[in-house]
Amino acid sequence: MTSSPTAAPATRRTDGRTPPSTLRLTTLHARYVLIETFRVPIAVIGTIVFPAVSLLFFVVPQRAVADHPLFATQAVISVCVFAVMANALFSFGLTISENREKPWDPYLRTLPAPGLARVLAQILSTGALGIVAIVPVIVIGGLFTAAEAPPHRVVAGLIALAVSAVPFMLIGTAVGYAFPFKAAIAVIQIVMFALAFIGGLFLPPILFADWLNAISKFTPSRQAREFVIWAVSGGPLEWWVWVGILAWTVAMLVLSLVLYQRDEGKRYR
Numbered sequence: 001m002t003s004s005p006t007a008a009p010a011t012r013r014t015d016g017r018t019p020p021s022t023l024r025l026t027t028l029h030a031r032y033v034l035i036e037t038f039r040v041p042i043a044v045i046g047t048i049v050f051p052a053v054s055l056l057f058f059v060v061p062q063r064a065v066a067d068h069p070l071f072a073t074q075a076v077i078s079v080c081v082f083a084v085m086a087n088a089l090f091s092f093g094l095t096i097s098e099n100r101e102k103p104w105d106p107y108l109r110t111l112p113a114p115g116l117a118r119v120l121a122q123i124l125s126t127g128a129l130g131i132v133a134i135v136p137v138i139v140i141g142g143l144f145t146a147a148e149a150p151p152h153r154v155v156a157g158l159i160a161l162a163v164s165a166v167p168f169m170l171i172g173t174a175v176g177y178a179f180p181f182k183a184a185i186a187v188i189q190i191v192m193f194a195l196a197f198i199g200g201l202f203l204p205p206i207l208f209a210d211w212l213n214a215i216s217k218f219t220p221s222r223q224a225r226e227f228v229i230w231a232v233s234g235g236p237l238e239w240w241v242w243v244g245i246l247a248w249t250v251a252m253l254v255l256s257l258v259l260y261q262r263d264e265g266k267r268y269r
Contacts, residue, residue, distance in 0.1 A: 022117050029121035033095075034128065047090075047129055051083035052136035058202075059145065066145040073148060074204065074229055076141035077157065081224050082201045083133040084161050088168035089175070089188050091126040096176025097184035100263065123169065130165065131158075153232050160231035164224035164245060170252035171220070177259035195221040220248045 020028075038044055055076065065071045099105040108118070138154075141147040149157065175187050196202050198212070199221025205213055216222045223244040230237045 022120075025117040026120040026124065029117055030124040030128075033121055033125040037125065037129070044129070047083075047087055047133050048136060050086070051079050051133055052140055054082070055079045055137050055140050056144070060140070069146045069148050070233075071204075072141065072145035073233060076137060076145065076147045077228050077232060078201045078204075078225055079137050079141075080134045080157075080161060081164070081199075081221065081228055082196055083137060084130045084165045085168045085195065085201075085221060085224070086192055087130045087133055088126055088165050089172040089192050091129065092122065092169050092172030093175040093184050093188045094172075094181070095122065096173060097179060097181040100176070101181055126169065127162065127165075130161075134161070149232050153234070157228050157232040160228045161224075164220075164227050167220040167224075167245060167248035167252055170249065170256050173256040174252055174259055177256065177263045195219055198222070200225055218244065220244065223248070 059072070059075045059079070060066050065075055171191065172188065175184050175191070178184075179187055198216050199219045200208070200216055201221055205216055205222065208216060217240050223241050226238065226241045227245060230241070
């Protein structure tokens with residue numbers, strides 16, 4: 001494959017105008033990613049509706065849970081974690097795998113815009129959809145359950161959600177670079193529901209057998225759940241929670257970089 005013409009230095013333009021900054025390119029690219037996403041309404045509807053419906057159908061009718069402040073709060077948090085996890089896995093995994101099969105993606109790589117702008121734009125657009133997805137969950141939890149938390153704890157919980165979403169973004173990235181689009185759909189669905197069940201997002205870990213509870217602590221979904229619960233409700237933070245989040249982040253970052261280099265070698269050498 002012939003190499004693309006060398007792009008002009010980013011600090012120099014023939015018309016004398018200052019080139020756009022990385023921040024401007026990031027916001028511009030994020031805007032177009034969101035526009036492209038909203039062109040498929042069912043994808044957005046699924047992201048927003050499914051977590052809220054899950055809370056409405058599986059938590060609200062269980063009055064023993066919904067009327068208990070502690071249990072209700074943890075249930076709402078679990079659904080919020082699931083919403084963020086699903087959004088991160090699908091947004092990164094499917095977007096990357098689909099773009100790899102389109103001629104538009106190699107063209108974008110030849111442009112004199114930093115790759116950092118594209119990565120940050122994907123994170124911003126995914127984060128925006130994640131916030132939209134958890135808003136109905138919080139509203140339903142506040143109206144129909146006894147879930148409670150002071151405002152500063154809610155803010156802390158949102159920050160914890162953002163931090164704990166990083167491993168899921170990287171898992172989606174790895175899947176996107178490892179599999180073609182059709183295979184990535186199936187892999188992401190399997191990974192998402194497996195992590196949701198084993199991580200205690202659908203069934204509280206207190207009901208797990210001892211062996212399943214031990215396995216659950218090694219999953220990023222269980223670690224994210226406990227991390228957000230700690231941020232919202234307070235109390236001690238188990239060491240395996242933050243160590244696990246760090247370990248998954250580092251491991252999946254390394255794997256994503258390896259798969260990215262492999263993909264780049266296949267398509268550009």
